[in-house]
Amino acid sequence: MPTANQKHILIVGAGPGGLTAGMLLAHRGFRVTIVEKNDRVGGRNSEVKLDDFSFDLGPTFLHQKFCLDEIYAETGRNSDDHLDFINLSPMTRLSWGDTSLHTYSDAMKMAAELERVFPGSSEGFQRYMVEQGDKFRTIYPCLQYPYHKPSAYLRPSLLRALPHVLTTRSVHDVLGDYFHDERLKLAFTFQAKYLGMSPWHCPALFSILSFTEYRYGVYHVQGGLNRISHSMADVFQELGGELRLESPVKQLLHHGRTLSGAELENGERISTDAVIVNADYGHAATRLFGARNEPEGKMRRRKFSCSTFMLYLGLDTIYPDEPHHHILFADDYKANVADIQSERHVSDDMSIYIRNSSITDPQVAPAGQSGLYILVPTINNRHGFDWENHKETYAEKILARIEQRTGMKDLRRRIIAKRIISPADWESASIFMGATFNLAHTLTQMLYFRPHNRYNGFDNCYLVGGGTHPGSGLPTIYESGRISANLVCDRFGVSYQPVDLASDYLREA
Template identity: 35%
Template sequence: MTIAQIFPAAGVSPLTEDRRPHAVVIGAGVGGLTAGALLGARGYRVTVFDPLDAPGGRAYAHRQDGFTFDAGPTIITAPWLFEQVWAECGFSLADDVDIRPNDPFYKVRFDDGTWFSYSGDAAAMEAEIARISPEDVAGYRSFMEESRRIYEVAFLQFAETPFHSLRVTAEALAKLVRLGGYRSVHDVVAKHFRHPKLRTLFSFHPLLIGGNPFTATSFYCLIAHLESKHGVHFVMGGTNALVQGLARLVERGGGRVRLGETVETILTSGRQATGVRLLGGETVAADLVVSNCDPATTYGKLLRHHPRRRWTDAKIGRADYSMGLFLWYFGTDRRYDDVGHHTMLFGPRYRSLLDDIFRRKTLAEDFSLYLHRPSASDPSVAPPGCDAFYVLSPVPNLAGGQDWTDLAESYRARIAAHLEETLLPDLGRHVVTSRIATPVDFRDRLLSWQGAGFSFEPKLFQSAWFRAHNKSEELDNLYLCGAGTHPGAGLPGVVCSARIVANLVPAAADLAGAPASARSPGPGGAR
């Protein structure tokens, strides 16, 4: 099955045989599709393989009973990155995808019932802060200034810089250390704010990319400035509509997205990746391979047969992985028009809850939640008069040993009861469709190591050079993109990782003189 069969689009021409160098991309997530589209624009013939029945990976969409539920990412903070991708492929993002701003960015509810409206308006933010702690208004100003300084180095200078050499890394780290990168996000926030609610409010952002605010490097304080400068956006039709657009870009460039196809092994000869073998036995030759898989899966499974120097099984086992995610997707037969697009519901504990999740890996009785109501802005994702929701709870990854077969329904019921008590009255009587996802789904369906929601935890010594490199150390023509690679998780990070890959690969013209056998499909063909 191909993307054109699922999401037909005018302007996508039937594929014809060509002799361009062949790039195989493993995984049709945002990173893989972005890399595939850019490589196609740079002269490669591209084939993307994905085991799911539709593209997206973590950004898949569940469609049931007339509702559309984005499976994962819901927040767009850097739409210009996608505009650049479309432009490089010769198209306009606006012709394919409708991205609109959220205002406010989030509504935040603290456990005592206090609300905070989080936006990009500095005056409005200062007024909100003054309601809670007037003496912290000055701290907000100094924090946002520090966030700007970090953004201008960590994001503008290094988000698309490959960290493959120790020299580049040393130069970069010298700058980042001067910015206090050895501190945690919470350490920086606590320097500026005195009130515990505000310390929670301005330090929670690393959780959106799999990090513990108490251990995530302070580089991620840049998110506050990124949001205030460029806004928080959503995609009409859901984030997966952006995925569909990326998949069409691949095909417009003469590439192909093959769905329902699982890559079992990356084939190698010496230090070269020569292609891939699919679960059904088909082999597909390639001039280069790009993996959008979790790096632990890439090295621990797809290259399990290949001698590895850095990414050994021992190193993969020692790494720290992000928390797991419990998600409940549900639709109601009524609307809750007083609930916004994005709502954060903080529980009674902060640091000790995060210790339970990240360090002790125990499933606590309490929780903090993110509630997504896209039908607040886009009625098309639900039937008339209805609402579409998902609620996300950070939980331990599978290293915690929880049996989600037994726990899933009771945990969902606890979350439902809390939402009914705090935000969604009579919820139990109005749910008309429902599904859940646990860390087991991330492991089995998305091939995520330990069922982690965001691959490696974004700590200082798992960032930049210490993270999985975008150009593999193990094979000369293997490249990696996605959440587990530099610069990290989240849609901006994943897109930047794909751009790094596109900038690192050899020019297609340089490979055009390679033997035909190196570029032609293996048994069964790639087309």
């Protein structure tokens, strides 16, 4: 039987999924090389440096921390020894006009806050937590296995979950079982944005997203969530893995159903026994496989998530009354979401997410100053909106709206550094159609119908990241890395010892 150290695994991309797979496979004895096109690790979970300010490029919420804990534990490590986690309380401020609600993972605090803002609503919240806890316990095991064979649907865990999966109800429909006020429904459905989807179209099973926050909390990592990627890269190299930055892949080399290696842009060729692709799915499938590339027109017929318009601001002051996480809902949120789903209309009545991490984290800005991260969900690039000629104007509209609706009345005068990333910029960074949350999570693009962790058409190619199962979001991307690492081990007959911390959390759900 082959031993792991006789096999070389090449991972394309040092995003969270690639780093997860790299850590696990290096720990299990494989020779692992990660090639990354950028000069830093992390992919969308990397760092943006702007003068003396540090920002997360993408994810700013860490939930289901136990998923990350399991990855570290499988390499004999404790994530808390490598990263400084802060369980945020409150988690988020949600604002509609002149009404604001703070959210908590402490059930008693959350019930009290609901009664303060929406009297009589705590009973619905308590039912929600009980019933969605049962649902989470049922669905969670289905996220830990691959679905590259139809027979996976016969797995007992999925059969138990099918009533939650095979339904035409949306997340918004589910929350109607617990709350009547539309604002309250949004407080438990806005998490659909983590998937780049509308609460009115997001499948009902994803109502567990808000449950995981209200039950297990939202974490910040000191220095930013990009520190997770740096830490994982350090562990990967401690375990003997080779990390090569600024090494973009031109194409993957194949003979029939077998990938034999990769050719880098500089002409170098790397031989390998298996390949794990952590590049953006739409980009990779249409660019990296040479004669086996999927036609771009066919890829564009799939349903993709929305994009995001980003502002990274360095300020010469700190706003102490602005919370760590703040969501300003559009005046007509349903119309705003409909504009985004149309993939044509850029809404002036936008919803805005603001992270003011400097009130929690002194590492991200100079003393007396702060960094503001602003995200606005918007259309992807399917229809080619001219962002280059509109991004400055749109940024001004966003800043004016923030000044109007928050206590940051002099925000524009306080800006000393600024960077904009538009959907066009995301696409220039090899994100297909600028769809920052990857393929949409529709019923026809989930489980077996989502691109498989073992990539179709090749016997030794595997996918990780938001474009494969289980989907977008840091916890599920970590899980995709573990699933593909396990598939590699299964292929080469290498045993491994899984770590299960989640069961204790599920029992408490």
